[in-house]
Amino acid sequence: MKNRLGSEQRSERTLPRITIVAVGGTIAGKATHATQTTQYDPGVVSVNSLIEAVPQIRSLADVSGYQAANIPSFALTTDVLLQLGAEVNERLASDSCDGIVITHGTDTLEETAYFLHLTVKSEKPVVIVGAMRPSTAISADGPLNLYQAVALAASSEARGHGVLMSLNGRIGSARDTSKSQTMTADAFRSAEAGLLGYMVDEQPVLYYKSLRAHTTATEFDLTEVGNLPRVDILFGHSDDSRDLVDAAVKAGAKGIVHAGTGNGGIFPLTRVGLVDAAKAGVVVVSSSRIGNGLVTAKPADTQSGFVSSDNLTPQKARILLMLALTRTNDARAIQKMFETY
Numbered sequence: 001m002k003n004r005l006g007s008e009q010r011s012e013r014t015l016p017r018i019t020i021v022a023v024g025g026t027i028a029g030k031a032t033h034a035t036q037t038t039q040y041d042p043g044v045v046s047v048n049s050l051i052e053a054v055p056q057i058r059s060l061a062d063v064s065g066y067q068a069a070n071i072p073s074f075a076l077t078t079d080v081l082l083q084l085g086a087e088v089n090e091r092l093a094s095d096s097c098d099g100i101v102i103t104h105g106t107d108t109l110e111e112t113a114y115f116l117h118l119t120v121k122s123e124k125p126v127v128i129v130g131a132m133r134p135s136t137a138i139s140a141d142g143p144l145n146l147y148q149a150v151a152l153a154a155s156s157e158a159r160g161h162g163v164l165m166s167l168n169g170r171i172g173s174a175r176d177t178s179k180s181q182t183m184t185a186d187a188f189r190s191a192e193a194g195l196l197g198y199m200v201d202e203q204p205v206l207y208y209k210s211l212r213a214h215t216t217a218t219e220f221d222l223t224e225v226g227n228l229p230r231v232d233i234l235f236g237h238s239d240d241s242r243d244l245v246d247a248a249v250k251a252g253a254k255g256i257v258h259a260g261t262g263n264g265g266i267f268p269l270t271r272v273g274l275v276d277a278a279k280a281g282v283v284v285v286s287s288s289r290i291g292n293g294l295v296t297a298k299p300a301d302t303q304s305g306f307v308s309s310d311n312l313t314p315q316k317a318r319i320l321l322m323l324a325l326t327r328t329n330d331a332r333a334i335q336k337m338f339e340t341y
């Protein structure tokens with residue numbers, strides 16, 4: 001396959017201007033020994049060091065770095081999300097930025113990716129990347145992942161897809177790709193339909209496009225959003241109770257995502273708690289703990305005012321529900337959003 005940025009082409013064209021916005025994670029992690037891949041400090045290496053470690057990206061793009069945060073992604077808050085969203089939108093609105101790469105911890109990378117997918121108001125490429133091994137490891141995956149993420153963000157192919165996730169040679173849609181392995185470098189998998197293509201060295205090869213609305217086609221505008229409402233996820237299981245439903249409502253949750261068994265199964269006692277929560281004005285989304293397939297809208301759920309998560313995982317349903325609740329708390333209007341985004 002032809003190298004898209006061969007040396008003779010490179011001298012004749014101006015390189016795309018890509019900003020690397022760093023949030024932390026293992027890609028910016030350090031261990032004491034090169035053999036340590038699970039014991040390390042995430043979110044300690046600066047964005048400039050990440051860029052310096054991959055000098056080859058200078059031949060792909062005119063890169064600059066911005067340190068938005070340096071945290072393990074399991075510590076991410078909605079405040080960080082909102083600040084990141086504002087930062088990304090501001091940079092993309094400027095003529096001096098052609099695309100953005102976000103370096104992020106992998107634990108909640110999929111949530112940040114979907115949040116930006118729904119709130120970025122630009123067609124310019126936004127690529128989110130992480131790593132499963134710290135920067136100090138033998139065969140660290142961060143440098144190649146970063147190189148390919150920059151190549152993808154610098155490419156015209158990446159425009160108009162919304163936020164793309166690029167890890168381990170796979171390009172996935174932010175809507176449909178999730179971490180599905182705790183430890184190995186091939187941790188990210190797309191849902192049954194979410195894999196869009198591959199990175200072949202620095203060349204994106206894309207086969208698909210998501211049909212669901214995103215970025216400029218959504219109703220979510222962060223300039224109008226001061227904070228995000230509390231939405232809790234409750235994990236369903238056999239012999240469940242309503243105790244955690246009641247605790248969530250008492251703690252002030254405006255929405256509850258129930259990660260049910262199978263096709264949105266809910267333990268009877270838990271259901272009674274959720275019906276009471278819905279009557280009290282809390283929006284309940286019926287989702288599944290399975291991670292693949294959709295939760296169909298069932299009469300008992302719709303009559304109780306529950307919303308079906310469609311095929312969103314509970315953690316992605318939580319992101320959409322938080323944003324939806326900034327617009328309305330009408331369950332039927334929110335169901336429409338779950339069918340649209």
Ligand SMILES: NC(=O)C[C@H](N)C(=O)O
Nearest residue numbers: 025026072073105106107
């Ligand atoms: N591989 C990783 O990035 C995991 C890390 N705990 C994080 O999400 O920050």
